[in-house]
Amino acid sequence: MGIITIERKVLEKNDELASQIRDKFKINNTFVVNIVSSPGSGKTSILERTIEKLKDKIKIAVIEGDVQTDLDAKRVERYSVPVVQIVTNGGCHLEAKLVKDALENIDLKEIRFLVIENVGNLVCPAGYDLGEDLKVLILSTTEGEDKPLKYPKMFINSSILIINKIDLLPYVDCNIENLKKNALSINPDLVVFETSCTTGEGIEKWCEWILGNIKY
Amino acid sequence: MGIITIERKVLEKNDELASQIRDKFKINNTFVVNIVSSPGSGKTSILERTIEKLKDKIKIAVIEGDVQTDLDAKRVERYSVPVVQIVTNGGCHLEAKLVKDALENIDLKEIRFLVIENVGNLVCPAGYDLGEDLKVLILSTTEGEDKPLKYPKMFINSSILIINKIDLLPYVDCNIENLKKNALSINPDLVVFETSCTTGEGIEKWCEWILGNIKY
Numbered sequence: 001m002g003i004i005t006i007e008r009k010v011l012e013k014n015d016e017l018a019s020q021i022r023d024k025f026k027i028n029n030t031f032v033v034n035i036v037s038s039p040g041s042g043k044t045s046i047l048e049r050t051i052e053k054l055k056d057k058i059k060i061a062v063i064e065g066d067v068q069t070d071l072d073a074k075r076v077e078r079y080s081v082p083v084v085q086i087v088t089n090g091g092c093h094l095e096a097k098l099v100k101d102a103l104e105n106i107d108l109k110e111i112r113f114l115v116i117e118n119v120g121n122l123v124c125p126a127g128y129d130l131g132e133d134l135k136v137l138i139l140s141t142t143e144g145e146d147k148p149l150k151y152p153k154m155f156i157n158s159s160i161l162i163i164n165k166i167d168l169l170p171y172v173d174c175n176i177e178n179l180k181k182n183a184l185s186i187n188p189d190l191v192v193f194e195t196s197c198t199t200g201e202g203i204e205k206w207c208e209w210i211l212g213n214i215k216y
Numbered sequence: 217m218g219i220i221t222i223e224r225k226v227l228e229k230n231d232e233l234a235s236q237i238r239d240k241f242k243i244n245n246t247f248v249v250n251i252v253s254s255p256g257s258g259k260t261s262i263l264e265r266t267i268e269k270l271k272d273k274i275k276i277a278v279i280e281g282d283v284q285t286d287l288d289a290k291r292v293e294r295y296s297v298p299v300v301q302i303v304t305n306g307g308c309h310l311e312a313k314l315v316k317d318a319l320e321n322i323d324l325k326e327i328r329f330l331v332i333e334n335v336g337n338l339v340c341p342a343g344y345d346l347g348e349d350l351k352v353l354i355l356s357t358t359e360g361e362d363k364p365l366k367y368p369k370m371f372i373n374s375s376i377l378i379i380n381k382i383d384l385l386p387y388v389d390c391n392i393e394n395l396k397k398n399a400l401s402i403n404p405d406l407v408v409f410e411t412s413c414t415t416g417e418g419i420e421k422w423c424e425w426i427l428g429n430i431k432y
Binding site (some may be wrong): 006038039040066067068069071072085090092118120121122123124140142143144146147149150151152153165167168171172173 | 222252254255256282283284285287288306308335336337338340356358359360363365366367368369381383384387389390414416
C-alpha cells in the first residue's frame with residue numbers, strides 16, 4: 001500500500017468526520033469559519049478585533065490550532081469568550097478529529113459564531129475540511145502580490161480573502177490591485193475585505209458581513 | 217500498516233538519499249544552504265541581493281522550490297546564474313529525491329555555493345534533510361516575535377536565523393530583542409543576522425559569512 005493510498009484514506013476519513021461535524025453545526029444554527037493563513041499574517045489579531053466588535057451582539061466561541069504553545073488561546077481568553085486550544089505537537093494542519101474532540105468542551109446551542117483558527121500554513125490546511133461553513137484566508141500585504149499564484153489551492157478552497165496590514169502598504173513592495181487581480185484570477189468567487197488591525201480600518205465591514213451570515 | 221510507519225519509512229528513505237547528495241556536495245567542494253521560511257518572508261529577495269553581491273566572487277547556482285509557478289526561478293535567472301525550478305504541484309516541502317533530480321541539470325564541479333530555496337512553509341520542510349550543509353531560516357519582522365515559540369522545530373533544525381524586513385520595525389508590533397531572545401531560547405546555537413532587502417542593511421555581513429564558509 002503506497003503513501004498516496006494512505007493519504008487518500010486519511011482524507012476520506014477526515015471528510016466523513018467533517019460532514020458529521022457540519023450536521024452538528026447546522027442543527028445548532030452555529031455559523032462557522034475556518035481561518036487559514038501563513039504564520040504571522042494576523043489571524044489572531046483579526047480575531048481579537050472581531051470579538052471586540054461583536055461579543056456584545058452574538059455569542060462567540062473559538063477553537064485555536066497551534067503547532068506549539070497556548071499563546072493564542074491566552075490572547076483570545078482575555079475577551080471572555082469560550083476558547084479551546086488544540087496543540088498539534090508538530091502537526092502542520094488541523095483535522096476534523098481534533099475539532100470534534102475540541103467541540104466536547106463547547107456548548108454549541110449557545111454559540112452563534114464559531115471561529116476555528118488553523119495552524120499557520122498556506123499549504124497543508126487547504127486539503128482538510130473541518131466541517132466549517134467556509135474558509136477565510138488572510139494574506140498580509142507584506143507577503144507580496146504573487147502569493148495567490150504560488151499557493152493556488154488555498155485560494156481556490158477559500159470563500160473569503162482578507163487582505164490584512166493595509167497600513168503597511170506605503171512601506172512594502174505590494175500593489176493591492178495586482179494582489180486582488182492575482183487572487184481573483186485563481187478564484188473569481190472570492191469575497192475580498194481589506195483590513196488593518198493597527199488602525200482598525202475595514203474591521204467594521206468584515207464584522208457586518210459576519211452578522212449577515214448568522215443564523216438565528 | 218499505519219500512517220506513522222509510512223511517514224517514518226518516507227523519512228528514512230529521504231535521509232538515505234540526502235546522505236548520498238551530501239557526499240556529492242562534499243566531493244565537489246560545494247557549500248550548500250537550504251533556505252526555509254513562511255511564504256513572503258523574503259527568501260527570494262535575500263537570494264537576489266546575495267547573488268548581486270557575490271556573483272563576481274564565486275560561482276553560484278540555485279534550486280528553486282515552489283508549490284506552483286516558476287516566478288522565483290525567473291527572478292533569479294535575471295542574474296545569469298544557473299537555476300533549476302522544482303514545482304511540487306501541491307507538495308508542501310522539498311524532498312531529497314526532487315533535489316537529486318534537479319542536480320542532474322547542474323555541473324557541481326563549477327559551483328562553490330548552491331542555494332536551495334524551499335517551499336514557503338514554516339512547518340513541514342523542517343523534517344526533510346536535503347543534503348545541505350545547513351538550514352537558513354528567514355523570519356520577517358512583520359510575522360511577530362512569538363513565532364520561534366509557536367514553530368519551534370524549524371528553529372531547532374536551523375543553524376542561521378536571518379531576521380528580515382528590519383526597515384519595517386518602526387511600523388510593526390515587533391520588538392527585535394524579544395524576537396531574538398525567543399529564538400535563542402529555542403536554539404541557543406543560532407547565528408543571527410538582521411537584514412533589509414529594501415535598504416540593503418545587513419546584506420554585506422551575511423555575504424561575508426557565506427564567503428567564510430566557501431571551500432576551495
